[in-house]
Amino acid sequence: METSSPLLCSLFFFILTHAALCKPNCQPDSCGPTGLEIRFPFRLKDQPDWCGYPGFILSCKNQSQTVLSLPNAGDFVVNDIDYVNELIFINDPDFCLPKRILNFSLSGSPYLAPYPRTFTFLNCSSDYWIHYYMMYPTEPISCLSNNQNFTVVAIAANFMIDKCQNMSAVSVPIQDDYRYRTLVDLTEDLQLTWRGPNCGACEFKGGTCRFKGDGEQIGCFNLPNRGLPRGAKYAIIIGGGIPGLVFLIGLLCYTCGRIKAYNTRGSNLDPELSNPTINPQRALVMTGLDRATIELYPKTVLGESKRLPNPNDGTCPICLAEYQPKDTLRTIPECNHYFHATCIDEWLQMNATCPLCRSSADGSTGLTPCSSTILSSSPSSSSAS
Template identity: 45%
Template sequence: MDTTKALLFFLFNFLFVEYSFAQLCSDSSCRKGEPMIRFPFQLQNLQHKSCGYPGFNLSCDASNQTVLELPNSGQFTVQGIDYQMQHIWLNDPDSCLPKRLLTLNLSGSPFSGYFYQNFAFFNCAFDYTKYKLNPIGCLSGQSYTVFASSSVRAISFLESRCNLISSVAVPVQWTFAEPVATSDLSEDILLSWGTPQCGRCESRGARCGLKSNSSTDTVCSHVSRRGLPRGARYAIIAGAGVPALLFLVGFLCCLCSKVKRFTRRHLPIVDPASSAAVAPQILITTGGLDSSIIQSYPKTILGESRRLPNPNDSICSICLSEYKPKETLRSIPECQHSFHAECVDQWLRLKASCPVCRNSPDSKCTSIDIQDS
């Protein structure tokens, strides 16, 4: 019993660990409405470290917004992720993206701009309201206004009236054939990644993942409706299903053996001559007939007509079941009472008398097999 408990405890813990690991690597998010996070990204505190690729760590801030930290530029909020195109959209958590763009440095990260457009930043003190210019409000003050432009004509106009702050290559979402005069640069910036190459795998409806925890090689696995990769399902089946199956087979074999021993010792027998025939009772007796004697009694294989030596016997008096075609019956020679062969064989091994009339059978009768037509 102690061994069985130990095996059950081990099996439970093994299945729990496998299930927990699979859950940790399933798609997750910081909150409803936030981008869904999966490989190559890994959401800290919600997904296991091995669920992501190195350099793709994300986290949830105090407002449960998804955050990406660039090594040389600080934290940015994640606005969206396209796993097929391998694109990610970022913005500033303090709602002043142009300020972050002035110092943006993507070195040390796996990301780069998909489209770049050069913008010149100017600090101006003139009254801009008479011109169609769009200022950057979060960088401007009461006595000055900051503008950013990628238009050659606008830059030429501002250069003669303002101080140049900086020229920056901005990773925009798309480039303009004819840039607007000025922009507040509040729209999300678009970055992409080249490694790991999982876009093609995603486009087939599959999922990327690390081949092993000791390497950065990736593998593409098909996904079940529940979201587990096929490789993970096979690992769980092989790791947990096989031990569970072996344990179940062993347990059933042990249970069947005990049931058989119990049945042999405590087999309920119906006594038809008793007034309590419907309620089986345990008959403990010795003095039954030998198997060789029992086998010498005549047998009948019923046909469709169910014709019996004694026409009044249509029900087996031992099991109380009606005879059916193709069943094998055995008759006691002296009284011609018939019973199911299995039932009467069992009875006569325990008690050397007819279950109905209680007469002792004649052990000298020879065997006769009758095929009813």
């Protein structure tokens, strides 16, 4: 028994520690079915401590009103909470907020006034205020005034009214709408913000702001997944990838078939071209004359008159330039056509026919090169005067 007691104590301590570390998540609450939603950093009094931040405790009144208790200002009704912008809007449950403002203080609380405005409360005689109201229409603070004897109004701190008693100058956390007004009716909600925790960014993203574990650090949890679910991504990949792959394979097969058909058609056009041993003479079609053979063709140097021995065009059929004196021409004797020597020499190196009439050296029409018997005539050089 003595040895089991420490073991039981250790087990009990472990269970308590584990229970403390595994705190359940707090669900949003409210004061009645139509009340405001209360969630972190706020909590209701009957909720566990970890459901809210220290100092952010709210309570319920009459099962419908949400109440905020300020240490040095009393109880106020909460009309709205802006969790994203970290604002809380409060008012007096007895509908006389100006009376509460006269002694309003945020000391001892985690709240701040985002737009503090300084106002001066004035007590004016009712008779005088009727006269003044004709020039500057404004409503008196009814819950502080006695219409038969005196009227209380609130004005900006830098504006005074003669014949009125200065009651008090206070800083009011009122909304920014009254920045440029002189006379105001302080009945709208007071607007407060808070110092820590910073949950506005988490609320804006749609997450849940709360404590991390059992520590005091704040975390953002349950952020919505803004991307596509994994199943949807797989469906898009399968639905789009397989048809795309089939299309790519079909395109490759079609391209290969077209290339194969083109090669087959090209080989069937002239079978003799694929085998040069069948007709060796046809193989000479793609060759011209050598330089020595070309030099056997007659040359003529034009004189000043540019007259040729036989009638011919006055321009070179190859370069289409007009003949000039001193130009050197070369003649193909079989057809007696003249050309610039440089033009026809380049032509005959690639083609063994006349560029005009396509006649060969032996006078026949075709692509057979000139034989040595045709080119046996000696070159002649004459100058036309």
